[in-house]
Amino acid sequence: xxxxxxLAISAAVASCPLLAKAQSSNGDYVGTGTLxxxxxxxxxxxxxxxVKSHVKASIMNGVFSMPYEASQTTxxxxxxxxxxxxxxxxxxSNQGGVAFKGAxxxxxxxxxxxxxxxxxxxxxxxR
Numbered sequence: 001x002x003x004x005x006x007l008a009i010s011a012a013v014a015s016c017p018l019l020a021k022a023q024s025s026n027g028d029y030v031g032t033g034t035l036x037x038x039x040x041x042x043x044x045x046x047x048x049x050x051v052k053s054h055v056k057a058s059i060m061n062g063v064f065s066m067p068y069e070a071s072q073t074t075x076x077x078x079x080x081x082x083x084x085x086x087x088x089x090x091x092x093s094n095q096g097g098v099a100f101k102g103a104x105x106x107x108x109x110x111x112x113x114x115x116x117x118x119x120x121x122x123x124x125x126x127r
Contacts, residue, residue, distance in 0.1 A: 025081060025104045029057045031124035039117030047071070048118035057109060057124055064089050066122075068098045068113060077113070087111060 033052035057066035064087045066077045077100050079089025085104040091097050095116060102111015107126040112119055 025059045025085070026061065027059060028127045029059070029109050029124035030127055031055050031109075031122065033113060033120035033122045035118065036112065036121045037114075037117075037119035052120055055122060055124060059104070059109075064100075064109075066100060066113075068100075068115065070095075070098065070115060 033055045035048050035050050038048045052069065055066070057064065059065075059081055062081050064077075064079050064081050066089070068075045068077050068091060070093065073093070075091035075093055075098055077089045077091040077098055079087060079100070081087050081104060087100060087102045087104065087109070089100040098113055098115035100111055100113045100122070102109055102122060109122070109124040111122050113122055114120075
């Protein structure tokens with residue numbers, strides 16, 4: 001009887017569309033980030049790299065994670081992946097941190113990472 005109940009629960013969980021979407025997004029993603037905005041403030045210019053090559057990210061059990069190379073450190077941006085594929089993630093730092101807003105679309109993640117006066121369009125493909 002217990003085995004039948006466990007099989008019924010397993011079948012119900014496996015048929016859940018939200019869980020299926022989260023699990024299908026699981027994996028490693030690679031791509032690039034291209035500078036889309038560079039702010040100038042009070043005569044000072046933010047030092048933004050034109051292209052961030054070899055951008056890597058992962059999704060595991062509905063959690064997005066992406067290392068972000070800041071001026072002298074690496075920040076780990078993390079946040080939930082919504083049931084509709086949207087991603088809203090953040091990594092705090094003494095300088096304000098970095099935010100990522102994007103979405104999983106099939107085998108791709110697209111979005112924007114913003115830190116200080118720099119914003120990057122991120123394009124990633126699942127490996």
